[in-house]
C-alpha cells in the first residue's frame with residue numbers, strides 16, 4: 001500500500017484588521033483530527049475532497065487525514081496559534097509515518113507574528129521532517145501570496161484557477177494525481193516561480209471577466225506545451241503587508257526547469273502588458289450614490305467593497321449611509337453588524353420605537369455610528385437557508401439574533417449579531433423585507449453578493465469605500481511589501 005498523509009491549516013490574514021486570529025478562535029472553529037476530516041470534507045467541493053478522490057481512485061493508495069483547521073479571514077494569526085497548529089500537524093506526521101508522500105491543503109495567505117510567510121514556514125518544516133525524498137504536494141487558494149519558500153520546499157504546487165472559487169476540489173485532485181505519479185516514479189516534477197512587481201485590484205479579480213479571463217486563456221495555451229504538468233496564475237491577496245504580497249505564476253514540468261521558467265516568464269510578461277486593466281479600481285462613494293440615483297428602475301445594488309466580510313472586514317461600515325444622508329439619498333436597504341443595537345430592538349419589541357446610533361463601532365476606518373430613529377419591524381434568530389447558487393457553495397447561514405428597522409428618514413436596516421455578508425436575499429426576506437421594492441441595496445462584499453444581486457438588480461455598482469478591504473490600496477501604509485510594485489509605484493519596470 002502507498003500511504004499518504006494530509007495535514008494543514010487555511011487562513012487568509014488581513015494584516016490591516018485589528019481582530020487577531022487567536023488560538024481560542026481556531027479552537028472554536030474546530031481543529032479536526034482523523035476521520036472527522038474525512039466525514040466533513042470527502043464529499044465537499046474543497047481541496048481535501050480532491051485529495052481523497054485521487055487516492056480513492058487508485059486501488060493501492062491510502063490517504064490518512066491527520067489534522068485540519070480553517071478560520072474565516074481576519075487579522076494575522078497570533079504566535080500562540082501558529083505554533084500550536086504547526087506543532088500538532090508536525091507531531092501527527094512524525095508519529096504516524098513513514099509516508100510515501102504528504103499533501104498540504106493550505107490557503108497561502110496566512111501571516112503570523114513570528115512568520116510573515118506562515119504557509120512557507122509550515123512547508124519548510126514539513127520538508128525538514130520528512131527529508132528530501134518524500135514527495136510533498138501543496139494546494140493553494142488563488143489569493144495566495146506565494147513565496148519561494150513554499151514552492152522550493154514542495155514538489156508540486158497547484159492553485160485554484162477560478163474566482164469566485166469553484167475549482168478547489170479539481171485543483172486538489174490535480175495536485176494529488178501528480179504526486180501519485182511521482183511516487184510511482186513516472187514523473188520528476190520541477191517547478192518555477194515568477195513574482196512580477198504587480199498587484200491585481202480586488203475589483204479586477206473575477207476570472208470570467210477581462211482581463212483575468214484573457215490571462216487564463218494564455219495559461220491554457222501554455223499548459224498544452226509538451227512536458228508541462230501544471231500552470232498556475234495566482235492573483236495574490238493585497239491586504240497582507242508581507243514581502244510576497246502580489247501576483248505570481250507557477251509552472252511545474254516533467255524534469256525540465258528551463259521550460260518551467262519559460263512558461264512562468266511568458267505569463268508574467270502577458271500580465272505585465274495588462275497591468276493597467278488589472279488595476280482599474282472602483283467608484284468613490286458619492287459617484288456611486290449619484291449613479292444609483294440616476295438609474296430609472298429599482299433596485300440598484302451598490303457593493304461596499306471596503307466592508308467585504310469575506311476579506312476580513314467587520315460588516316458594520318456606515319460610510320455609505322452617512323454619505324447618503326448628506327446627499328439626501330434614501331429608499332435604501334442594508335445589513336449592519338451591531339449586537340448592541342439588536343439587543344435594543346429586542347428590548348423595545350416589534351412595533352416599538354428605536355432611537356440609537358448603529359454600526360461603525362469596530363474602528364473609525366469603517367465610519368462612525370449612524371444615528372437613527374425609527375420603528376422595529378421584525379425580529380429573528382438570524383438563521384436562513386439559500387437553496388440557489390452562492391459563492392463557495394454554502395447553504396446555511398447564521399447571522400445570530402437579528403432585527404429589522406425602518407427609520408423615519410427612509411432607510412431600511414437589518415441589524416445582525418455576527419459579521420455576515422450579503423450572500424442571500426433570505427437575509428432580508430426572513431425579516432419581512434422584499435429587497436426588490438427598494439431603490440438601493442447596499443451589499444457587503446465583492447464577489448459573494450453577485451449570485452443574490454444579479455437576478456434582481458438593474459445595475460451593479462462596485463464602490464471603493466475605505467476600510468480594511470478597500471479597493472483603494474493607496475490608503476494602506478505598508479511597511480514590509482516589495483518596493484516598487486505596480487500600481488502603488490507607477491514607474492515600476494519588469495526585470496527579466
Ligand SMILES: [Zn+2]
Pocket residue numbers: 141142143165
Ligand atoms: Zn480566495
